[in-house]
Amino acid sequence: MDLAEPVNVTEVMFIKNPPLLSGLQGCRRFQSSAVGYSTMLLEADSERLFVGARGAVFALNASDISASSALTIEWEASPEQKHQCLLKGKDNKTECFNHIRFLQRFNSTHLYMCGTHAFRPLCAYIEKFVMSSQPEEGRDKCPYGPTTGYTALMIDQQMYTASQYEFRSFPDIRRNSPSPTLKTEDAPTRWLNEADFVGSALVRESLGSSTGDDDKIYYFFTERSQEQTTTYSHSRLARVARICKGDRGGRLTLQKRWTSFLKARLTCSLPEYDFHFNMLRSMFVMPGLTPQDTLFYGIFGLEWKNVKASAVCRFSLSEVQEAFQGPYMENQDSGSKWKEYTGKIPDPRPGTCITDTLRAKGINVSTSLPDDVLNFVRRHPLMSRQVQPLDRRPLLFRRTTDYTHMAVNVIEGLDGRTYHVLYMGTDEGWLHKAVEIEGKLHIIEELQLFDEPQPVINLLLSAKQMSVYVGYPSGVVQLPLSSCHRYTSCYDCVFARDPHCAWNGAQCVDVMAQADRSTLVQDIQQGSKGCENTEYDVVARSRSVRVGDDVLLQCELSSNLATPLWTLDGSELQGYGLNSGFRTGTDGLLIIEARQDQSGLYTCFAVENNIKVPTENPYSFFLLSPRNMEAIYLSLITILGGLCVVLTVVLVYVGFCLRVGNRGKYSLRAAASAYPNCKRHNRNRKHHRNSSQMELKTISSHCNGNGICNGVSKQHNGDIQEGGFLQIVPGEAHSSPNMELPPPAPPLPPTPQHPSPECDFPNGLSATLPSVLRRMKGNSYVLLRQSESESTSPLCYSFAEELNKILEKRKHTQLLPRPDESSV
Known part of the structure; x- marks a missing residue:
């Protein structure tokens, strides 16, 4: 060099x-x-x-x-x-x-x-x-x-690459330097057919081998299908290929070509729907305690470019080895008709690495292999047996999301079990963290990395630095593997089911940083145990509203997997039909044209894993009749009139002081700011998802066409005062621009039932009342945005705007489909 x-x-x-x-x-x-x-x-x-x-x-x-x-x-x-x-x-x-x-x-x-x-x-x-x-x-x-699809490894100062190297060349797997240089065959049978490579991995199967086996290099890619039969109707398929590290090519046949190249199909599908994910986007190799324990985690997508959907499947090395030990496929008539080969297989078995058995026969290197074996390898690179996922189905199937890259971390939970935690980046710049539990992925959180959508183009983990590194078009982001402080209560900490986090009685802490773990609470398997004795600091607040007003009691859920449950004076509210006087959504409870018999103590619970947890402070309010309202109005007018008189006296006094002697200066700003204006236009406070207080809003029907409402509302620094009359001005809610929806996508299989990201009604109706947390349609425990200002989706209306539409039209709400992603 x-x-x-x-x-x-x-x-x-x-x-x-x-x-x-x-x-x-x-x-x-x-x-x-x-x-x-x-x-x-x-x-x-x-x-x-x-x-x-x-x-x-x-x-x-x-x-x-x-x-x-x-x-x-x-x-x-x-x-x-x-x-x-x-x-x-x-x-x-x-x-x-x-x-x-x-x-x-x-x-x-x-x-x-x-x-x-x-x-x-x-x-x-x-x-x-x-x-x-x-x-x-x-x-x-x-x-x-x-x-261009590309993967490469530097192994013992030898470079192994796979790509389409030139503009019009065929895809190729090569060992470049030093010699001997090897590549794949393209005649008479092309071993790779428009292959798009996404990854490769070295598995040192020679370690501890009782047969003197060689190390293997595995390649993962998608290529055009060669099995044009009634069974395989897809144009492109996911593959895994294998070569032996010690391969030196053949002496005459397959000279400077691989003698150990074999490939098989990777399947990732929903068998009950006969639905297949054929496009391999990314592959992560998880080493085990021994080479035989190696696992392959793959991200799969659909052939349709205008349909966003992803599936995550994992494969075991033993399943891959079984496929390469199975029957071969044969290409007939030099065309595209492939079927399983049933003839005699030469000895030694074609495509195998040099082992102690072959060395005993005098075959120490691949150049010593017989010509009939090498000719068979040249014409039979494809295996008949498919590589099935370890769980026989995807760990995760998710609509509307295109995962691009993935990395996996292993951590031991407090229950002594080993858990695989997956970090998955999307094409829009989100990072999803999930834990594998009993063959399913539970998404712990979804984190928006950038203000503007940018695809994740690389992902690395560091157990030593406890960090995940994300590469994207304009930079690199470093994030901690876990942020347990985000969970502020025992149930938040346990429900999240994050193996990194546990409750210590006062706060959610990182398990790895705790020397004494005997008192920590964690339940990854069920996500429901350990917080039974948790006490809540419940303080009821009272509000007064007028009879006939429409009242919105807000209830923001911190978990995407929770559903709201409302009680009145300790009894669960029954029935939310159009004639019941109540409507419910994930943002809160709407009381339509409030009646006297609806006064009482309202409490919102988050129901998750069959456990009820109060989300906010209970809210009690009582209704005032028109006669009482008149008395209150007269009292308010009297008070305001008195304030105006006092202000007039102060102004006269100040003017007198300024005229007599000019002995000092007096600022009118303080005096003016100390008193509210007699007329004030109030706008609704924006309700953030992290707000610790529940707001009660009334939507008054006594408004003119300009959006100005009759009545007086008193506020101080945006907080509603006790006994104040609350109003929401129709049309002032933050609205989203109207966007034209994309053309309908090909039908996807239904997903298993789980809490809907839209609001669900007990009577089976779904209304367009999305919450801030759920508008991204996530099934994660918690969803965190990069910007607080992005509280609405361009395809969704705000809850307040939708409620105003309901109040104006008094019509049936629009039905929405069931949730469009889930853990399988």
Whole structure:
């Protein structure tokens, strides 16, 4: 390796971001003038996070990526190279740049990186974060384009890659350097058919092997289907392929070609609906205690590009091995008709690695394999048996969400069980945290990472730093693996079922930070035990409203999985029909044209896991008759008149003082501000999801066309005073712009029943009354937004606006479909 003088090293200062909101506490960010942070390498020992972007490579502090400065190597294509790229017909805004596609450790002193370099790939070595060699040819190591499917591994200073390397070339799996270089076969049977690679993994199956087995490299991709039969009707299918690390090719047959290449189909489907997810988007490899315990977690999508849906399936290494030990498929008539091969299989078995059994027969390397075995491998790369998920169905099926990348962490709960916690990024910049429980995924939280939607393009975990790193087009985000402080009560902490968190009697704490865990409360399996003796500080508040007014008692649920339950004087409210005088939604209880017999103590409970938990302070109010109202109005007018008289006297006195002697100065601002105006236009306070107080709102029917209501309302700093008359001005609620809905999507299978993100009525009706928490249609325990101002979805109306429509029209509400995502 030729090590030259340092080339083009500078230092980049990190760009500070605005203050983080409560939902993103503990978040750190790194940004620079570069874009496309698609490649990341985490080295726990050196506490360094290396990030490859467009035209630059960065070295960040893994414990805090937002530290004062970050080292960078600028590596951009020259103007001449960009011009040549433009002449080739490529995009001058996206493609004619040097996108870093490969960045891994070469040895103990050097890193190795490759970039597209304006459609002329180059690679180079890095030593002490300095480009230590002149760039070398990277055509066989790196794809030409920034979006071409690509995966690569550096194993024992040998580079294994898989991609479509040139514009019109076939996809290929290669070992590039040092020799011998190997690749896949394309004739007479093409081993890869328009393959789009998403990942690869080394599994050292030689460790502890009793047969002298070799290590394997597994590749994951989606390709055009070769099984054009009545059984396989899909145009593209998900695959797993395998090669042996010690493969050296054949001597004459399959010379410089893999002799161990085999591939099989990965299935991820809902069998009861015959519904298949065929597009593999991402794969995460979870090592086990032994190589045989290795698990593969995959994100699958649909072939339809205009339909958003995702499924998460996991596969075991033993299932993959069984598929490669099963029957082969055979291509007949050199066409697309494939069927299971039933003829004689040569010995040794084609596609296997060199083992002690073969060595005993004098076959020590693949170049010693017989020609009949190699010819069979050339014509039979596809296996007949499909690789089924470990759970025989998806861990999670979710509509309206496209997951892009995933990482998995293992943690031991207080019950002694081992739990897999998944972190999944979406195409719109959300991070979903979920825990696998008995073959199902329970989504713990959904976190919005950015103000504007940006796709997650990379995801890494660090158990040492207790952090998750998210790469996106304009930067990198670092988040803690858990934020237990978000759960403010025992039930919040236990219901979340986060293996990282437990209740210590006073607050929700991180389990890993506690030396004494004997008193901690945690229930991941059921999410319901341990808080039975919790006491609540309940304080009832009284309000008075007029007979005939429409009253909204708000009840904001902190959990997306909870349903509201209302009681009146301790008895559950029964019936919410159109004639009952009550309407309920996830935001609260609407009392329509309040009557005297509806006075009393109203309490809202959150029902989850068959447990009732009071959500807010109980609310008691009593109704006033018109006669009482007249007396109150007269009293108010008398009080206001007296205030006006006092104010007049003060003004006369001040004027007199100013005229006599001018012995001092007196500010009228204080006097004027000390008294409320006789007429005041009140706007509704915005109700945030984290508000600790329940608001009572009345929607008055005594309003004119301009939205000005008769009557007087007294407020102080936005808080409603005791005994005040509350009014909501119709039409002043925050409304969302009207947007045209997308065309109808192909039908998706129904999802199992669980609490609806829309509001459900006990009588089976659903009304368009979404809450702030549920408007994103999440089935997570808690959903946190990046910006508090984004309280409405462009496709949803606010609850208050919808209630006003109900009050104006007095018509049946629109029916909405059942929830469109769930854990399966």
